Amino acid sequence: MLGIACSECASIGSYRATSDAFFECLECHHGIIPEDLCLEPSEIWTVNDGGILGSIIDPAESLREMSIAIDEYMEADHDSVGQLQSLRCFRDAVFMLQGALEAGVPYPIVKK
Numbered sequence: 001m002l003g004i005a006c007s008e009c010a011s012i013g014s015y016r017a018t019s020d021a022f023f024e025c026l027e028c029h030h031g032i033i034p035e036d037l038c039l040e041p042s043e044i045w046t047v048n049d050g051g052i053l054g055s056i057i058d059p060a061e062s063l064r065e066m067s068i069a070i071d072e073y074m075e076a077d078h079d080s081v082g083q084l085q086s087l088r089c090f091r092d093a094v095f096m097l098q099g100a101l102e103a104g105v106p107y108p109i110v111k112k
């Protein structure tokens, strides 16, 4: 999980959940709601065990990147740099998927 930077004091990973479903910066007490976040389309927000707000890559995006990496691997020349790059992309997507699952995001059901 990547911590969200405070829009007021730039402290990273300092937004903690409050009892009224908001998040408040531990450093400057700036408050936000998840709808205030500007995340990339591939990211989703999450809260860790300590109540800290952060973002992770959407597991559906990780699965999409894994599929692309496999296609690129199959299309690359045997024992080429392209194959190594594809494997690296696949590994990175697996780590992102693992992070999402560890954060409690359900494994996505992908319809064919």
Ligand SMILES: [Zn+2]
Pocket: 006, 007, 008, 009, 010, 011, 014, 025, 026, 027, 028, 029, 030
């Ligand atoms: Zn702050």
